[in-house]
Amino acid sequence: MLSEGTIIALSTPQGSGALGVIRISGSLAFEKTALFFVPKSNKKVVFTPKKAQLGEFRVGDEILDEVVLTSYVAPHSYTGEDCVELSCHGSPFILQQIIANYLKVGLLPAQPGEFTLRAYLNQKMDLSQSESVADIIASESEASHRVAIQQLRGGYSAEMENLRQDLIEFKALIELELDFSEEDVAFADLDKLRDLLTTVYQKIESLQQSFSYGNAIKKGVPVAIAGKPNVGKSSLLNALLDEEKAIVSTIPGTTRDAIEDVVVIEGIAFRLIDTAGLRKTEDVVEAIGIQKTREKVNQAAVLLYLYTSPCAIEEIVAELNSLYRPGLLLFLIENKIDLHQFQHNTELSGAIQKSITSSFQTKLGGISTLDKDSIDNLKKELAASIKSMKGDASAIITNSRHFYALKEAAESVKTVQEGLERKIPGDLLSIELKEAIFHIGTITGKIDLDEDILGTIFGRFCIGK
Amino acid sequence: MLSEGTIIALSTPQGSGALGVIRISGSLAFEKTALFFVPKSNKKVVFTPKKAQLGEFRVGDEILDEVVLTSYVAPHSYTGEDCVELSCHGSPFILQQIIANYLKVGLLPAQPGEFTLRAYLNQKMDLSQSESVADIIASESEASHRVAIQQLRGGYSAEMENLRQDLIEFKALIELELDFSEEDVAFADLDKLRDLLTTVYQKIESLQQSFSYGNAIKKGVPVAIAGKPNVGKSSLLNALLDEEKAIVSTIPGTTRDAIEDVVVIEGIAFRLIDTAGLRKTEDVVEAIGIQKTREKVNQAAVLLYLYTSPCAIEEIVAELNSLYRPGLLLFLIENKIDLHQFQHNTELSGAIQKSITSSFQTKLGGISTLDKDSIDNLKKELAASIKSMKGDASAIITNSRHFYALKEAAESVKTVQEGLERKIPGDLLSIELKEAIFHIGTITGKIDLDEDILGTIFGRFCIGK
DSSP states (O other): OOSOSOEEEEOSOSSOEEEEEEEEESTTHHHHHTTTEEETTOSOOOOOTTEEEEEEEEETTEEEEEEEEEEEOTTSSSSSSOEEEEEEEEOHHHHHHHHHHHHHTTOEEOOTTHHHHHHHHTTSSOHHHHHHHHHHHHOOSHHHHHHHHHHHHTHHHHHHHHHHHHHHHHHHHHHHHOOTTSTTOOHHHHHHHHHHHHHHHHHHHHHHHHHHHHHHHHHOEEEEEEESTTSSHHHHHHHHHTSOOSOOOSSTTOOOSOEEEEEEETTEEEEEEEOOOOSOOSOHHHHHHHHHHHHHHHHOSEEEEEEOSSOOHHHHHHHHHHHOOTTOEEEEEEOOGGGGTTOOOHHHHHHHHHHOOSOOEEEEEEOOTTOHHHHHHHHHHHHHHHHGGGTTOSSOOOOHHHHHHHHHHHHHHHHHHHHHHTTOOHHHHHHHHHHHHHHHHHHHTOSOOOHHHHHHHHHTSOTTO | OOSOSOEEEEOSOSSOEEEEEEEEESTTHHHHHTTTEEETTOSOOOOOTTEEEEEEEEETTEEEEEEEEEEEOTTSSSSSSOEEEEEEEEOHHHHHHHHHHHHHTTOEEOOTTHHHHHHHHTTSSOHHHHHHHHHHHHOOSHHHHHHHHHHHTTHHHHHHHHHHHHHHHHHHHHHHHOOTTSSOOOHHHHHHHHHHHHHHHHHHHHHHHHHHHHHHHHHOEEEEEEESTTSSHHHHHHHHHTSOOSOOOSSTTOOOSOEEEEEEETTEEEEEEEOOOOSOOSOHHHHHHHHHHHHHHHHOSEEEEEEOSSOOHHHHHHHHHHHOOTTOEEEEEEOOGGGGTTOOOHHHHHHHHHHOOSOOEEEEEEOOTTOHHHHHHHHHHHHHHHHGGGTTOSSOOOOHHHHHHHHHHHHHHHHHHHHHHTTOOHHHHHHHHHHHHHHHHHHHTOSOOOHHHHHHHHHTSOTTO
């Protein structure tokens, strides 16, 4: 079976601390807890709902710890089962001993995400809400946190359910009213159906498109900083991070390892990647660095390409063309404008941009790492460029499982659209619609999912959640 | 003032996890908590004692997290003040945001141990109980944990208080009844006083003596493994640890860095220190290794000195004499007895022991790392040798502050004993007794301690406790 027995886990992070919380859930939660917990009153423990009580964790006569027990009676608990939380001293020795004693009397160690899996199986939350729990814990920025919380709160599920209901209604319509084999189908009806389907398709498409934004804010936007040697890549990294992370040196080729660090701008996390100077070299180690750079730029969503004025336009253009990848956003930045009375050479940047044959989406500008305002401006531009990806979707897709489900659904809807034009019989279209409904249903778990899929979903959780 | 305002801290370890618990304590705990916490019912929050309630942490309209709030109304809380615990998703981002929002409205970040300091100041526990809280969290073995729990439970405090009461009674006796300037003091009275004082002195002394055991189990017993090159020091370390921690090689001088690891035997932690071969060498790096060995042996409570049969007795004896330190327990071990039909050469070990001029406390034996039983025997001997240090004290001293307080008290009592013999007037002895009573009183905090001392005591706590 998917998840059986009464489970136990440490729910707080490993390590020493003031407190550590152990969670127990299942039909034997109270019975087994009572084997070791003795209330301060020394009477038999009573598991009053949502009551915190001080007591002792005793193994025989030996007192292992003074703990606070909070009990939650089914179904009014996180998992929907009888639940106990033991708040103990945050000693790894004590926590391990308490868990070991419960395992001895038959409790089972919880698998990653198993408490939340039970919450899902007991219909305390749907699947996309369950998934948001892991996202909430992993969120490192305001933007990703906000999307995860909205998903937990059910707004996202409601959007998915609306979409699914639209498809279910359409399927009913097509099954009841439409039979192209008979010639009495009014054109008006067909137009109406066509419009309905287009609306659904556009909804799915805009949700799908939100994934590039959702994914960027969830995982952090990968930003590669590149350019010829000595154009100030590491200095820009430092200026963005506001700390001395990379070794800055005026010797060309100082930076060999791709350094990665995170800066949060307007609530969005950017993963900054400094790269070795992009140039031909006899130095083997440096050559490896350059190869790594190309690899890093391939993973980036944004390329901050630095140059200084004057420069060899052809070389830069050649380099940029070689780094091109569809979807890569290019910031073509003249650095060290402090050498030119803080004036950005627009003639030069225009010339470079015109010469690039690849169809980069490009922003131009000039900065000086000595001028905080110019760095702040660059930060604003970076944040704005990501926010503009957000689009007008009713919800933000951050989960690749959901993205692929929507993609499958979109394909099915597309097939139905074509079938409608080709006057394919309603019962055949209905099969394709069922596919679309199924895929949307997998997002919130409205349909039965097999163990493998649930295992994959909950396997990425931490233990104790 | 010592500890003022309403304080807040993360009480669970740093890092991602299923849960994170934030603690708030002070007169404004409820008022400030209510600024952000909205119960599921959407009504105004009511702070019912020991009640867990689900709700939202809201900053304006934005929901930061779904949290469980448990409130403790003064004086029935850990600190004796109004207390709130917020159990949140274990996301570092969320936890940091919640704390930041409370700091903005005037809560203060708790200093290390400040919750427990308040518990002490509000007489929820005495000073030695407070100190045991940090020990409980830091305990890594059964033995150290047991001593800390006993201390938390107050048995230790009761012992100290008994001792202090004995001294107070004695002081009253001496002040009221004894005036040596008058000649009517019966010898019987003097004998009785002498006996009383001897009993108190012996109590203090046995408590003091328990410190070497207490300290050993608290910090782990440092055990140095030494011997000539290639006698199997690293192999013994591995055998004790039951894993491949050190690089074992038959090339003499392989081990250069002192490797340290912990093995728990019968609930007692031993910190094992492998050392470089103790020998003269031209190799500079190795020379540093040898110097380190001597330093490590100087820190050890137990020296496991390995040799093999046959061997150059004079060299070994010279080495052992040079490593001698009072109190260092020597295990003189013949290794590789598998080469001699698993027979320990008692003639050889006897000869070595006889030749040692230093007055080591010595145990003799033979082992083979190929013979698990011989290693298990050695482990048993190690545990037994530490347990024998325990003595018959009524409590185990693990805290060096307590040890030094007892030492001061012992010195004062000694002075009174001498004074008694020299028939010093009672009012003068009384002053010395006051000293002894003061020092015992500092252990449980019965007397007022200044801020510096309290700062030092609670400064070693973790934040959030």
